[in-house]
Amino acid sequence: MACCHYYAPSDGGDEAFAVEGAAVTFGAGVLAEAGDHAAALGIRRVALMTDKVLAGLPQVVAVRRSLTAAGLDVVLYDEVRVEPTDDSFKAAARFATEGKFDGFVSVGGGSVIDTCKAANLYSTYPADFLTYVNAPIGGGQPVPGLLKPHIACPTTCGTGSECTGIAIFDLLAMQAKTGIVSRRLRPTQALVDPACTDTLPKNVVAASAFDVLSHALESYTALPYSKRAAPKRPSLRPLSQGANPWSDLGCREALQILGGNMVKGVVEKDATDARHQLMWAATLAGIAFGNAGCHAPHGMSYAVSGLVRDYQPDGYPTGAPIVPHGMSVIVNAPSVFRFTAPACPDRHLRAAGWLGADTRGAGEADAGEVLAGQIIAMMRATGVPNGIGGVGYGEDDIAALTEGSFPQRRLMDNAPRPISKDDLAGLYRSALAYW
Ligand SMILES: [Zn+2]
Secondary structure (H helix, E strand, C coil): CCCCHHHCCCCCECCCCCCCCCCEEECCCHHHHHHHHHHHCCCCEEEEECCHHHHCCHHHHHHHHHHHHCCCEEEEECCCCCCCEHHHHHHHHHHHHHHCCCEEEEEECHHHHHHHHHHHHHHHCCCCHHHHCCCCCCCCCCCCCCCCCEEEEECCCCCCHHHCCEEEEEEHHHCEEEEEECHHHCCCEEEECHHHHCCCCHHHHHHHHHHHHHHHHHHHHCCEHHHCECCCCHHHCCCCCCECHHHHHHHHHHHHHHHHHHHHHHHCCCCHHHHHHHHHHHHHHHHHHHHHCCCHHHHHHHHHHHCCCCCCCCCCCCCCCCCCHHHHHHCCHHHHHHHHHHHCHHHHHHHHHHCCCCCCCCCHHHHHHHHHHHHHHHHHHHCCCCCHHHHCCCHHHHHHHHHHHCCCHHHHCCCCCCCCHHHHHHHHHHCCCCC
């Protein structure tokens, strides 16, 4: 399909792309629909998964009330760990196995939804934990069949996990972030209630929205599907298939929404409509990256969050240091897009324009700088950290950051140009500070 030159055929490259639909119900108040959707899916005994903080908040209360009103037998699991690990995935899987549920409902951010995907998988198709984990760390075995119904209810405007077949966790023994990727993990139904964003702290909206922004930019500038090696069998075509015309649609719309609403949604009090728009952008970008895959800003982010020493942003639970996912991604992004722009300058330039940059008179040679400049302007306007230096890293940390993220092949190989280890170190160096 040579609908644009980006998708021109290449020797040995894939000749088709897949469209994987997510079933989404979007609207203020839809959490109250959970019970009816669950009953319609044939669920009678349901595991309601969330974390300790969310368990007492109105969103979980609303979903629980709805499930109970529909006559379901509801058992709450609130032990989900923020930034889940293999241990916390296994604990959730044990709960799911012992509970003999016929369906799952998750209410929370990406950590909760991802944990619920894993609990559903291991309780439905029990196996040694590494069996389904991405190769080479795990066995990379395909999920054997359909999972039980899972209704996912996101409470932040960021991860898009409700639309994807990806579950990410920290493998403690290797101190590495990895995941399980299968179209079978995609939730059966996403209930996206934008009213969840009304009470989120400013910093949480900023981090979530930058995660969305990077999902859309990375999917749009990813290696085109036609340059990825064709799969050995058509059924083995990966979920992270590279940029494709379907994902492009969601990316364009998400970036335009972000350009018009992101700064307002973060900095203005009571900018309810802007925040609801950000939730829709998160859903669109989730569908896009669920079909295309992210690349280097996400690949680099895992080491940025994993090696954190003492950074503690406002708006997050105090106690443990944390670089929230969206922040750990966006601090790398300007550096990466300066590097990747020569591979597809028109895409970088167009994306910058959708985000609100003035691209008049800009040529292909300016594309990386124009896009990086627009991201940096949005970072400054929303008060997020100034590069990886802003979350506590210095020149001395670059070797460890590089070692930590170089093995993220699923993501790194999806970038539009090859990234060597030296390139990667250079990307971190250029991400130390932007202003
Ligand atoms: Zn992300």
